Amino acid sequence: MYRPFVVISGLPAAGKTMLARRLAPALDLPLIDKDDILERLFELRGAGDAAWRRMLSRESDIILQREAMSSNGAVLVSFWHLPGMPANSGTPTSWIAALSGQVVNVNCKCEPETATERFLRRKRHLGHLDQEASYTELLTNFQELSRLGPIDVGQRVEVDTLREPELDAVVRDVRDALARCLTAAASDER
Helix, strand or coil, X not given: CCCCEEEEEXXXXXXXXXXXXXXXXXXXXXXXXXXXXXXXXXXXXXXXXXHHHHHHHHHHHHHHHHHHHCCCCEEEECCECCCCCCCCCCECCCCHHHCCCCEEEEEEECCHHHHHHHHHHCCCCHXXXXXXXXXXXXXXXHHHHHHCCCCCCCEXXXXXXXXXXXXXXXXXXXXXXXXXXXXXXXXXXX
């Protein structure tokens, strides 16, 4: 069964959601975005302190995983957990390989300085607590995160998101990567 999954990864404010919102319809796949799930939880249960946000964030991780597992393919967006990060930071990735043999990781490449500036300019639900971090704290955090590298799931497609990516090129690269997944799966069956 053909179940393509496109995992969008990268630093916070690297342009993951913006790219995913354009990429999902171009690939004819539903979009499952953890921030959308988390914001629905904020609306249902309210915003709170950092501990409350972490609790709702972990619940959002579970919902994201459940929705992905029950789908026939999707574009998945989150800030994913990387080795070297605190255990309670980022969405776990251990379940992604079990989704399908057709997983492509679109890694949004963005300099930490640009991601920091974007992060401070963006307007999200107050429950995210974005306003609590200073430029210096964010920049230091994003620089440390960028040293960890991309998540290690599926075929990787690198996309420079310092500028708006050319959608047709990204779609072509993702389709090529999905085709390589199918070819690899077919050769494994032989």
